[in-house]
Amino acid sequence: DTEVTQTPKHLVMGMTNKKSLKCEQHMGHRAMYWYKQKAKKPPELMFVYSYEKLSINESVPSRFSPECPNSSLLNLHLHALQPEDSALYLCASSQDGTNYGYTFGSGTRLTVV
Amino acid sequence: ELKVEQNPLFLSMQEGKNYTIYCNYSTTSDRLYWYRQDPGKSLESLFVLLSNGAVKQEGRLMASLDTKARLSTLHITAAVHDLSATYFCAVDPGGATNKLIFGTGTLLAVQP
Numbered sequence: 601d602t603e604v605t606q607t608p609k610h611l612v613m614g615m616t617n618k619k620s621l622k623c624e625q626h627m628g629h630r631a632m633y634w635y636k637q638k639a640k641k642p643p644e645l646m647f648v649y650s651y652e653k654l655s656i657n658e659s660v661p662s663r664f665s666p667e668c669p670n671s672s673l674l675n676l677h678l679h680a681l682q683p684e685d686s687a688l689y690l691c692a693s694s695q696d697g698t699n700y701g702y703t704f705g706s707g708t709r710l711t712v713v
Numbered sequence: 714e715l716k717v718e719q720n721p722l723f724l725s726m727q728e729g730k731n732y733t734i735y736c737n738y739s740t741t742s743d744r745l746y747w748y749r750q751d752p753g754k755s756l757e758s759l760f761v762l763l764s765n766g767a768v769k770q771e772g773r774l775m776a777s778l779d780t781k782a783r784l785s786t787l788h789i790t791a792a793v794h795d796l797s798a799t800y801f802c803a804v805d806p807g808g809a810t811n812k813l814i815f816g817t818g819t820l821l822a823v824q825p
Binding site: 631640641643644645648650655690694702704705707709 | 746748753754755756758761801803809810811812813814815816817818
């Protein structure tokens with residue numbers, strides 16, 4: 601299995617809702633990432649988990665809460681989002697050392713109404 | 714803070730022509746990646762460049778890395794319409810945790 605699987609592919613949520621994005625990989629990668637991408641912009645790093653521990657939080661607002669239950673799974677819990685949080689959320693994973701690059705999932709298209 | 718800039722931001726070219734996209738970055742790194750993104754889609758890995766002087770080719774695309782100049786190039790040979798997409802370079806600045814910082818992106822439109 602050489603894929604990163606993200607669910608759901610599309611999500612519409614209200615500003616008072618709580619929802620979660622899920623990401624799964626079975627490549628044995630030890631680092632997992634959340635990126636946010638607005639239209640016509642490059643992906644921006646949000647969080648990095650390394651060996652199931654949060655190692656980087658790029659000053660992301662607390663309404664985004666990451667979780668790494670085990671080495672294969674990465675969640676992003678969403679609460680009280682704003683319309684400007686609407687974006688494509690990409691999950692990625694990499695093997696330690698990154699000699700083989702980073703593998704990205706297909707993304708979740710989030711719309712906050 | 715690492716900055717990664719691409720040039721040009723938008724490129725319109727005719728089929729059969731050659732062109733080069735440039736990627737400059739601001740701090741030392743010997744790990745650079747190129748990705749392609751189609752509209753509404755995720756990122757497709759094109760090249761992984763891990764040392765000074767690295768050159769890789771796949772079909773009509775060739776990427777190179779000059780770590781001393783902090784410059785990578787993506788050369789397109791005899792462009793075809795199917796190459797139309799946004800191309801991103803991304804740099805891993807190293808340190809305690811590996812991560813990717815993306816360039817500004819180049820939107821390539823190949824006209825028949």
